[in-house]
Amino acid sequence: xxxxxxxxxxxxxxxxxxxxxxxxxxxxxxxxxxxxxxxxxxxxxxxxxxxxxxxxxxxxxxxxxxxxxxxxxxxxxxxxxxxxxxxxxxxxxxxxxxxxxxxxxxxxxxxxxxxxxxxxxxxxxxxxxxxxxxxxxxxxxxxxxxxxxxxxxxxxxxxxxxxxxxxxxxxxxxxxxxxxxxxxxxxxxxxxxxxxxxxxxxxxxxxxxxxxxxxxxxxxxxxxxxxxxxxxxxxxxxxxxxxxxxxxxxxxxxxxxxxxxxxxxxxxxxxxxxxxxxxxxxxxxxxxxxxxxxxxxxxxxxxxxxxxxxxxxxxxxxxxxxxxxxxxxxxxxxxxxxxxxxxxxxxxxxxxxxxxxxxxxxxxxxxxxxxxxxxxxxxxxxxxxxxxxxxxxxxx
Ligand SMILES: *Cc1c(COP(=O)(O)O)cnc(C)c1O
Numbered sequence: 453x454x455x456x457x458x459x460x461x462x463x464x465x466x467x468x469x470x471x472x473x474x475x476x477x478x479x480x481x482x483x484x485x486x487x488x489x490x491x492x493x494x495x496x497x498x499x500x501x502x503x504x505x506x507x508x509x510x511x512x513x514x515x516x517x518x519x520x521x522x523x524x525x526x527x528x529x530x531x532x533x534x535x536x537x538x539x540x541x542x543x544x545x546x547x548x549x550x551x552x553x554x555x556x557x558x559x560x561x562x563x564x565x566x567x568x569x570x571x572x573x574x575x576x577x578x579x580x581x582x583x584x585x586x587x588x589x590x591x592x593x594x595x596x597x598x599x600x601x602x603x604x605x606x607x608x609x610x611x612x613x614x615x616x617x618x619x620x621x622x623x624x625x626x627x628x629x630x631x632x633x634x635x636x637x638x639x640x641x642x643x644x645x646x647x648x649x650x651x652x653x654x655x656x657x658x659x660x661x662x663x664x665x666x667x668x669x670x671x672x673x674x675x676x677x678x679x680x681x682x683x684x685x686x687x688x689x690x691x692x693x694x695x696x697x698x699x700x701x702x703x704x705x706x707x708x709x710x711x712x713x714x715x716x717x718x719x720x721x722x723x724x725x726x727x728x729x730x731x732x733x734x735x736x737x738x739x740x741x742x743x744x745x746x747x748x749x750x751x752x753x754x755x756x757x758x759x760x761x762x763x764x765x766x767x768x769x770x771x772x773x774x775x776x777x778x779x780x781x782x783x784x785x786x787x788x789x790x791x792x793x794x795x796x797x798x799x800x801x802x803x804x805x806x807x808x809x810x811x812x813x814x815x816x817x818x819x820x821x822x823x824x825x826x827x828x829x830x831x832x833x834x835x836x837x838x839x840x841x842x843x844x845x846x847x848x
Contacts, residue, residue: 453587453612453741455641455699455706457826462701466490466694476690479664480674490693495647497700502622502630504649506656509693510663513611513633515686516646517545520629521579523648523658524605526551529797530578532607535564536779536812537771538583541633542609543785547794551578552801555779557811560731562744562819563590565811570598576801579605584613584623585777586821587710587741591733592618592626605629611646614639615707616739623739624649634696639710639741640703642696645688663687710740710824713833717743717822720837726752726848730819742821747844750817755847757820763843765836767823772816779809 469488475481478491491509499507510516526532528550534542535558543553556572559565564582580599582590592608599606606627610616614632616623624630629652632638634645650656658681661667666683667674688696721727721743730744747753750772757770775781788794788802828836 453639453823454637455639458702462698463695466698470690470694478690490690491688494693494696498647502625502649504625505651507647507649508659509647509688510686511688512644513646514541514545516631516648518548519659519663519686520607520631520648521549522662523655526578531576532579532581533569533572534581535583536809540776555805557809560815562730566591566594573602579607581607583609586744587613588732588738589618589623589736613739615703617737619735640699642692645692645696709826713824714740714743716833717837720841724844740824742823744821746818753818753820756844759843759847763839765839769821
């Protein structure tokens with residue numbers, strides 16, 4: 453998954469353009485730019501690649517989620533349904549606009565279980581935020597049907613699955629809004645950065661203003677611009693955007709490498725009847741950023757994870773015990789440990805999450821995820837494949 457494995461002359465050239473003119477900010481200073489507008493260019497490229505009308509780049513994936521929520525008009529007291537398995541950024545973004553993250557079970561797709569989502573909808577629900585974890589997607593058709601029925605926003609967190617598709621559409625482009633992260637470990641990286649995509653003119657228009665203190669971006673005198681509503685600063689710098697441009701151009705190539713490496717590993721593991729694979733919803737194509745497998749029980753999954761490490765197979769994760777990606781270890785959220793006080797609305801709303809998520813526990817307990825790297829040689833991948841088979845067989 454990490455795009456930094458493919459850094460080269462292309463990234464350097466784009467950054468050099470920015471250093472040559474010295475304008476590190478995306479707005480203003482037009483006479484000095486020599487025609488370079490890297491953030492704008494990255495937005496055009498992103499919208500084109502993702503087949504959406506609009507794209508907005510921002511300073512992180514978390515910022516993309518925050519700006520997307522704000523642009524959809526989500527705020528104080530609104531509930532947003534999100535999965536128990538995701539990176540903490542999902543609930544941070546929801547809290548940051550004053551809304552309430554409502555945790556919801558996952559299923560064998562390792563993403564939101566549609567029946568559980570339907571049961572979690574209340575009159576306060578404003579949005580459903582599926583997270584396409586580890587290279588594959590949620591059952592977007594079923595989630596969209598729930599959104600249509602209850603008039604909710606469908607916001608896709610596609611930070612870990614850029615380049616995958618659903619019903620032929622790039623992940624992130626199926627819902628009302630979709631978000632990507634370009635942080636250092638993501639498939640497309642610019643150090644720190646993120647982007648949102650949408651086909652809604654209204655959301656796109658709000659997004660560019662909100663991420664820049666509410667600036668309306670009319671005319672070419674920043675100081676004279678008006679502020680139609682409150683905003684914040686989530687801007688991406690030109691230096692970061694420059695790296696992103698070169699990285700995004702490599703995305704199709706990156707996905708090809710991921711698919712090739714993933715397929716070699718997956719084919720090898722199919723020889724073990726006890727190993728099954730994470731379900732990919734019908735008409736979905738993974739980004740192949742991870743290979744996600746199920747062992748028959750939690751006990752065997754723990755042993756398999758340990759054995760993989762013992763056989764020198766690095767970059768395999770047992771998310772069930774992870775501090776950052778699974779609700780069980782989010783005690784700072786569940787116990788409401790915030791620096792300042794949270795609003796009473798949020799304090800009450802968050803209590804909903806203090807329950808058990810048994811279905812999630814069953815699937816996560818059985819899951820081992822292996823990162824697919826880009827720099828492996830074919831030899832390294834085949835050796836890795838046999839080591840994985842050996843490791844898993846040793847515990848069965
Ligand atoms: C990385 C990530 C984010 C946040 O992205 P940052 O750019 O690190 O803020 C959000 N959601 C998921 C699922 C992620 O993996």
